[in-house]
Amino acid sequence: MFAVLKTGGKQYKVQAGDLLRVELLAAEAGDKVQFNEILMVGGDKPQLGTPLVAGAAVQAEVIDNIKADKVITFHKRRRKHSSQRTRGHRQQLTLLRVTDVLATGADKSGVKEAVGTAIARRAAHGTKGEAAVAAKPAAKKAAPKAEAKAAPKAEAAVAEKDDLKKLSGVGPALEKKLNEAGVTSFAQIAGWTQADIAEMDEKLSFKGRIEREDWVSQAKDFAK
Numbered sequence: 001m002f003a004v005l006k007t008g009g010k011q012y013k014v015q016a017g018d019l020l021r022v023e024l025l026a027a028e029a030g031d032k033v034q035f036n037e038i039l040m041v042g043g044d045k046p047q048l049g050t051p052l053v054a055g056a057a058v059q060a061e062v063i064d065n066i067k068a069d070k071v072i073t074f075h076k077r078r079r080k081h082s083s084q085r086t087r088g089h090r091q092q093l094t095l096l097r098v099t100d101v102l103a104t105g106a107d108k109s110g111v112k113e114a115v116g117t118a119i120a121r122r123a124a125h126g127t128k129g130e131a132a133v134a135a136k137p138a139a140k141k142a143a144p145k146a147e148a149k150a151a152p153k154a155e156a157a158v159a160e161k162d163d164l165k166k167l168s169g170v171g172p173a174l175e176k177k178l179n180e181a182g183v184t185s186f187a188q189i190a191g192w193t194q195a196d197i198a199e200m201d202e203k204l205s206f207k208g209r210i211e212r213e214d215w216v217s218q219a220k221d222f223a224k
Contacts, residue, residue: 001043003101005035005058008116009202014058014098023198024065024092026120031062033096033114034106041103057106060096060114068093075214077168085214092194118199162186166222168213177204189219 002015008023027033038056041047047056067090076084115123161184164175181204183189192200197210210216 001041001101001103003038003042003056003058003103004040006037006039007035007114011039014101016098016100018098019063020060020096020098021066021068021093022096022114023094024117024195025062025094025114026117027062027094027112027114029062029064032059032099032111033062034059034111035114036106041101043103047103053103055102055104055106057102058098059100059102059111060098063095063097066093066095067091073211075212085217087214089194089211116198118195118202121195122199162222164189167215167218169209170215186219186223189215190223192216 002013004011004013006012007025010023012020012022014020025033035058036052038053038058039049039051041053041056047053049056070088070090072086072088074084074086076082161179164170164178164183164186165172167189170178178184181200183200192210197216200206201208201210
């Protein structure tokens with residue numbers, strides 16, 4: 001029996017005993033993880049998901065967190081102030097051994113859900129954000145005058161957005177996407193890590209545009 005699972009924006013066809021390399025997971029060597037996004041289960045009675053197969057899962061054991069082979073990228077901008085840059089990148093991966101394919105009755109007890117590091121970090125920040133949101137009503141009741149004074153400053157901060165269209169390949173449509181995702185300044189982009197780039201690339205379907213156009217380096221120059 002085999003299954004088609006989805007993780008890190010990619011799909012993999014697996015069966016028990018397979019070795020699998022996926023985008024970095026929030027897990028350590030020796031952990032048992034379970035993939036719950038199953039698109040298809042094959043066998044005597046194939047099941048197709050709509051979009052997922054209910055109750056199906058793939059369980060695996062983490063062997064190690066590794067890095068892929070180095071990829072060299074070369075960027076050259078032919079403009080008045082031309083520039084070129086050569087950079088190397090090694091994608092972080094998790095090496096797994098598939099232990100079981102469950103067509104039904106997926107068991108989560110004692111098994112860690114397989115999630116990417118970016119998703120795990122966002123979930124952790126979301127918990128803090130919810131606590132902050134819950135505390136806001138009390139603060140409003142306690143100091144309505146202070147909030148009224150702070151409102152003009154907040155509006156001014158929102159109005160002061162960087163012109164992200166200065167980045168290579170960014171037009172009004174992409175700038176709107178970035179703004180809706182909370183990205184409004186060059187300083188934010190300049191501080192992105194590889195995990196942040198992977199998260200934004202998947203979230204906004206940029207298909208590698210961030211690294212291809214070298215937005216981080218451009219943002220650092222514009223933020224000075």
